[in-house]
Amino acid sequence: MRYIDPHIHMVSRTTDDYQRMALAGCVAITEPAFWAGFDRSGPQGFFDYFTQLTKTEPARAAAYGIRHHCWLCINPKEAEDPGFAREVMGLIPDFLDKPNVLGIGEIGLNKNSKNEMVILEEQIALASQHDRLILVHTPHLEDKLKGTKLIMDAIMRNGSIDPGRVLIDHVEEHTVSMVLDRGFWAGMTLYPDTKCTPQRAADIFEMVGTERLWINSAGDWGHSDPLAVPKCRIEMQHRGHTPETISRISYDNPLRFLGQAGTFSADPIQTG
Amino acid sequence: MQPPYTPERAIDLYFLEHRAKLLDLASFIDRVERADPKADLRADPRMASFLDAIEILTGADSARAERIQLLFSDRSDELLDVAPGKGAIGADPNYNDTPSKRAEG
Ligand SMILES: [Zn+2]
Numbered sequence: 001m002r003y004i005d006p007h008i009h010m011v012s013r014t015t016d017d018y019q020r021m022a023l024a025g026c027v028a029i030t031e032p033a034f035w036a037g038f039d040r041s042g043p044q045g046f047f048d049y050f051t052q053l054t055k056t057e058p059a060r061a062a063a064y065g066i067r068h069h070c071w072l073c074i075n076p077k078e079a080e081d082p083g084f085a086r087e088v089m090g091l092i093p094d095f096l097d098k099p100n101v102l103g104i105g106e107i108g109l110n111k112n113s114k115n116e117m118v119i120l121e122e123q124i125a126l127a128s129q130h131d132r133l134i135l136v137h138t139p140h141l142e143d144k145l146k147g148t149k150l151i152m153d154a155i156m157r158n159g160s161i162d163p164g165r166v167l168i169d170h171v172e173e174h175t176v177s178m179v180l181d182r183g184f185w186a187g188m189t190l191y192p193d194t195k196c197t198p199q200r201a202a203d204i205f206e207m208v209g210t211e212r213l214w215i216n217s218a219g220d221w222g223h224s225d226p227l228a229v230p231k232c233r234i235e236m237q238h239r240g241h242t243p244e245t246i247s248r249i250s251y252d253n254p255l256r257f258l259g260q261a262g263t264f265s266a267d268p269i270q271t272g
Numbered sequence: 273m274q275p276p277y278t279p280e281r282a283i284d285l286y287f288l289e290h291r292a293k294l295l296d297l298a299s300f301i302d303r304v305e306r307a308d309p310k311a312d313l314r315a316d317p318r319m320a321s322f323l324d325a326i327e328i329l330t331g332a333d334s335a336r337a338e339r340i341q342l343l344f345s346d347r348s349d350e351l352l353d354v355a356p357g358k359g360a361i362g363a364d365p366n367y368n369d370t371p372s373k374r375a376e377g
Binding site (some may be wrong): 080110111114115139140143144149170173194200239242243268 | 275276277281285286334335337338341342344345346347348349351352353354355356357358360361362363364365
């Protein structure tokens with residue numbers, strides 16, 4: 001069965017991972033701009049990164065029949081210096097018209113600081129000015145509850161953003177309902193240590209339903225699993241969920257949200 | 273959505289795995305205690321909230337996962353002046369200073 005992994009950091013993964021994902025049924029992915037595990041020394045580092053996301057990765061993915069799309073931003077972990085963050089944000093408009101760009105992301109908060117909020121608000125405004133979708137990163141662990149509330153308030157404060165065009169990622173048991181109740185889309189990240197397991201994601205679907213909710217691996221340079229989405233599908237199947245339900249959470253829902261960008265496709269790639 | 277399985281099926285599928293996780297929890301607490309049997313297990317806010325979370329597990333009320341998540345959360349709502357590094361510890365660092373939070377779960 002075909003699936004979409006709507007949040008995975010392939011710049012940190014090997015070509016073997018692309019091959020394994022293709023074998024497991026992956027037809028399309030989206031890759032948000034994120035913290036690479038170290039702070040870049042200057043805006044040029046981000047220029048190179050955005051080039052990698054819009055040029056190198058789509059070609060690498062296509063070799064395995066996977067459609068690659070991306071989101072651009074300065075991530076909250078490198079947003080504590082607003083001057084630096086604004087220089088990076090200045091690079092984004094030139095990349096927004098590349099054919100695989102979906103919108104602004106993953107923006108959000110990390111430690112819920114004042115400077116992180118200033119840069120978050122400016123990037124929400126950037127998405128609004130260019131009429132782009134938004135992908136939101138919510139903080140981890142003890143900071144998630146507070147950060148999720150502060151981020152949703154900031155988006156609504158902007159006044160021009162339709163929550164149906166925003167996906168709030170890394171929701172867990174204590175944040176999923178507040179996100180869905182306010183009209184946003186929600187993503188569950190299947191990440192071994194700090195987020196959700198495939199079993200708990202299946203539990204959350206059973207508790208809140210499948211409307212405006214998807215799963216992703218957020219596979220990156222840390223302890224993570226690029227096959228987490230197909231593993232969650234197997235978990236759902238094992239419990240007796242129908243093929244329709246399993247397809248809804250791992251293919252149809254991502255297609256519906258991402259389809260709003262106008263640049264997303266999960267169609268087979270013609271090769272040769 | 274109504275789960276497509278019976279309680280017996282869920283127990284058959286998951287009992288052994290979670291029995292092992294329960295033993296992991298028990299031996300983790302024993303390990304911390306063994307390092308200094310005279311130390312207060314609750315002195316570290318992570319351990320204090322961890323031990324309170326176990327009480328949620330043994331209670332009769334549902335939504336246990338959600339209530340444990342809330343117990344481990346920073347419940348303040350003001351932005352910090354400066355980000356104190358990038359990492360998180362997994363529990364409210366001020367947990368031991370705000371005992372009223374415990375009861376809310
Ligand atoms: Zn990410």
